[in-house]
Amino acid sequence: MLEKIKVIGFDADDTLWVNEPFYRQSEMEFAEMLSDYGDEEYINNEFLRFQLANLDRYGYGIKSFILSMIETALFITNNKANISIINDIIDIGKRMIDKPVELLDGVKATLEVLSDKGYTLIVATKGDLLDQERKLNKSGIEKFFHHIEIMSDKTEFSYRKLLKHLDINAEEFMMVGNSMKSDIIPVIDIGGNAIHIPFHTTWIHEQVDSSKDLKFYREMEDISEVVKLFSSY
């Protein structure tokens, strides 16, 4: 099957570079700020509730995260907090945006090899375009990619749109990513190829029952193994 592959799509956050731990860190700071109003579990749960309620309107990314954090603070404090807490939340967001990029091990070498082999490499991510372009720019790996594909969500429907846009068939596409829900299952379900590389931290909204029977996808511990897979092509 692999000989048909023309385009390899890479998820960005927690596949190419560290991301989720920064979100977790920001959530801990947020819970600390509101510690007079409830314990960390309660605050995290309310925050998640607002994030999910706002997902259709706001989508993914830091700006959405911050807007939901502001709404959660207003709710939890019943509009009684000092308004300066809003400034503190906005600062959390700006610090997240300004974070340096930490590439994951083996990423650069893997992209170099696959790029040399003539595959078209793209970033396929559902983050915010500006966040992701900024990270790609800081990362030094931009040159390996044909372009960034920002997807408002990673569903079968949106992968079909992506394939149409790339003018290729599903069997010509391979997706590499850390989320079973977003990077693997929908791609396999439309007839594409996928490699799952788990990351140690996964947002609760991305977690799925991994016992689902899925043929045709591969699990790897490290992105460098992707190169071995393609070594005979």
Next chain:
Amino acid sequence: MLEKIKVIGFDADDTLWVNEPFYRQSEMEFAEMLSDYGDEEYINNEFLRFQLANLDRYGYGIKSFILSMIETALFITNNKANISIINDIIDIGKRMIDKPVELLDGVKATLEVLSDKGYTLIVATKGDLLDQERKLNKSGIEKFFHHIEIMSDKTEFSYRKLLKHLDINAEEFMMVGNSMKSDIIPVIDIGGNAIHIPFHTTWIHEQVDSSKDLKFYREMEDISEVVKLFSSY
């Protein structure tokens, strides 16, 4: 020159559908909310200052607009306002997101004709992906477009990336839009074609000195004139 054109890019906001008047309306509501702290001109100026200061971090779109509005409110009230004003600002944003789409006159018929002639039509916009997908979806014109191209900014650099992504030369590309600064000048400057269709309202940050001498672009009053231009091809 026109016989070389393969791809026609359409700006979205205020080219395909009404947008800027909704932003102006929200600014008026915002100035009204803060009328105890200054007149409309002062509040608008401070708001613009925050929007421009945040542009590199936040980019364009409703979420950025709302985050800058919140920061402006904190600044103007010197953190003294009732925190409920933040809720009111968040509501402005949600109402903007939920607005129905008003297509501009002639858009649908124009897209129909150009699509039938075999041109690849794309939306090339620097808004927020989710905002723009939602509007395209509500608009009923999604079927005419090959895909939406979200650009973090509309500079010569980003148009060059777009052409690379489309695998075409500049002379094979025609851009149609309402902003001289974003849709016309950078496209002409890299050797592409462009049609300017002014809209009655333009954000101050998009305004340029229109006396700049630019050959090779056309000015039209109405999108329907685009069809006449291509009628002999």
